[in-house]
Amino acid sequence: MKKTKYEFGIYDKYGNLNGVYFIGMLFFLFFLSFLILLIFKNIIKLHSINIEIILNGLIIDFKSMIQIYKLNHFLGLLSSFKTYIVINILVVIYYIYKTFLNKFEQRKLANYGLENYYLKKKLKDGYVYNVVPGEVMEYDKFLKQFNNMIQRNKMGSCEIKRVDKVGVKVRFKNSTPSIEDLNKLNPKDFMKKDLLFLGFEGGFKEKRIPKYIKFSQLPHSFALLGTSGGGKSNTLNHILFSVFYNFHNIQECNFIDFKGGVESQPYQNLEDKLKTGKIFTYTDNRLELYKKLVRLDIINKSRQKLLKKYNKKKMNSNYIYVFFDEIAEILDYKASDKTDKIIQDKSKEIIESLFRTSRSSGFKLFYATQIFTSVGSGISNSIKNNTIFRILHKTESDEGIHSVIDKEPLEERGINVKEFGVGEMIIKNESEYFNIRTLYIPDNFTKFIKINSSKPNEKFLKEMNEVILQTIKTYSFEKSIYSMEECLRHI
Incomplete structure (x- = not known):
């Protein structure tokens, strides 16, 4: 025996x-x-x-x-x-x-199949588990089985990390605040200078913690992802609340809306009301979009020349924001004739170039889409690889989820994207992950917004305009569609 x-x-x-x-x-x-x-x-x-x-x-x-x-x-x-x-x-x-x-x-x-581990230490907000002496560390198995244990025992969300070579630390967090927890809060109360307010996350001790990121630390490209009705429009409004509050650092905002202009109309109304000279909206005219993209391309190239002239690495103010609502409507478009195809190809080429080259020149590129895979979205690997900041809303597609965020970090935090409620999302910024919920921002929020603007830097604008004129003269125009002379009249 x-x-x-x-x-x-x-x-x-x-x-x-x-x-x-x-x-x-x-x-x-x-x-x-x-x-x-x-x-x-x-x-x-x-x-x-x-x-x-x-x-x-x-x-x-x-x-x-x-x-x-x-x-x-x-x-x-x-x-x-x-x-x-x-x-x-x-x-x-x-x-x-x-x-x-x-x-x-x-x-x-x-x-739960975790007999290879034992409880080494109990923490105030969690546990430390070590591998039983003589047994093998099976970290992936621990993640899977421990998450089962969490769900069945209703232990709440948690963060799981390795400790040395034989240990795992588990810290339990308050769950992401519910809509009811936030419905009486006013976004105006959470606006801060030079900070982008992202929403609220559950803390290890506090029930809700406001999450911020410095505008100076924002990457140059952002993706808002998720199924229709998952909260992308509200998240965009949430971001714009902070952008408008910090409008003194912005040279211009461009809203490209190919869903009939419904989403961009409030921003056009805001410009009509305040006449900032900084807000531009484009709807579903592809020729006009191409012309506006040429303008942005010229500005990008001109800013790069200015940086080179003064031996600087990047622009730290006078940012240019570009928002693409449902970018698949622009990129995954089938041209109807030869001219249409030239416009489409050139538009895609400029968009690709902006994602690749505009980081140093102070561009901030946002785009919303339902899926992040190349097939069906028109989003190339170049755009995807240059999108550092990713916001994922509710989606049912495993492929879509894991094309945005690696499987392991989700399992470590016990996050199920398929069960996200309204306003809930996970943010990936390089190697950082945050599970947060936004406040509700009504579509007519621009009626009540206060824009903190400032006088333009005349010296910068004058020098910038001179460089732009030089760039136009050497720019490669598709003359049959858009000539240098026409560009000079409109830029």
């Missing part, structure tokens, strides 16, 4: 108790704690630590115990040393409690 291996002495890695060892430990602890109490009593009595005297004191105590037992039997012994016995019983009870707590925790791990 195979002998049971008890990895933890008192129980094995499956949480089965070693009865003989357990009973032996109870007697051992009782005797040891009783002995320690007697030693402590003698030290207090003598006011000094003298081994010989302490041993003599213990001998006297044991002789006294034997004498009491002979005269009054066991009840007399209990009565004479009741204080010590009560303390010893409490020590034993505490040991039983800790043993069964750890045993049940190990049994729970084993029930």
Whole structure:
């Protein structure tokens, strides 16, 4: 018969108790704690630590115990040393409690196929698990099985990270705030200078934490992804709330809307009302879009020349924002004739170029799309690879999810994109991940928005215009569609 291996002495890695060892430990602890109490009593009595005297004191105590037992039997012994016995019983009870707590925790791990791990340390907001000595670290298995345990035991969302080579730290977070948690909050109260307000995430201690990112640290390309109705439009409004609040750092905002102009109309109304000279909207005229893209391409190339002239690496102000609503409507378009095809090809070429080259020249490119894969969206690998900041809303497609965000970070955080509610999203910014919920921003928010603008930098604009004129003269125009002369009249 195979002998049971008890990895933890008192129980094995499956949480089965070693009865003989357990009973032996109870007697051992009782005797040891009783002995320690007697030693402590003698030290207090003598006011000094003298081994010989302490041993003599213990001998006297044991002789006294034997004498009491002979005269009054066991009840007399209990009565004479009741204080010590009560303390010893409490020590034993505490040991039983800790043993069964750890045993049940190990049994729970084993029930979920995680018998190779044990609870090393309990944290205020989580646990540290180590690999059982002699067993193998199976991190992927831990992620999968532990997430099952979280869901079945309703333990809330968590963050899981490796610790050294044999450990895993699990920290439990408050879940992403619900709509009800946020419905009385006003986005105006969370606007901050030079910061983009992203929304709220659940904290390890706080129920909700506002999440910000510095405008100076924003990458130059952003993707808003998810199925129709998943919250992309609200997220765009949420972002624009901060953009308009920090309008002093912006040279212009361009809104390209090929869904009939419905989404971009509020921004056109805002420009008509405030006459900032910084807001431009383009709808579904592809020829006009091409001309506007040529303008942006010329500005990009001119800014690069200016950077080179002053030996600078990037623009730190006067940003140019470009928002593509449903970029697939632009990129995945089938031309109807030769001229239409030239316009389409040139438009795609410029968009690709902006994503590749406009980082240093102060462009911020946002686009919304339902899917992120190249097939069906028109989004090339070049655009995808240059999109560092990705916001993913609810979607049912595993392929779509994992084309945006790696599978492992989602599993580490127990996040299920398919179950996202309204306004909930996950943000990937390079190697960072945030699970947040936006505030509700009505489509007519521009009626109440306050734009913090500033006087334009006349010196910069004058020099920029001079460089733009030089760039136009050397720019490669498709003359049959858009000539240099026409560009000079409109730029």
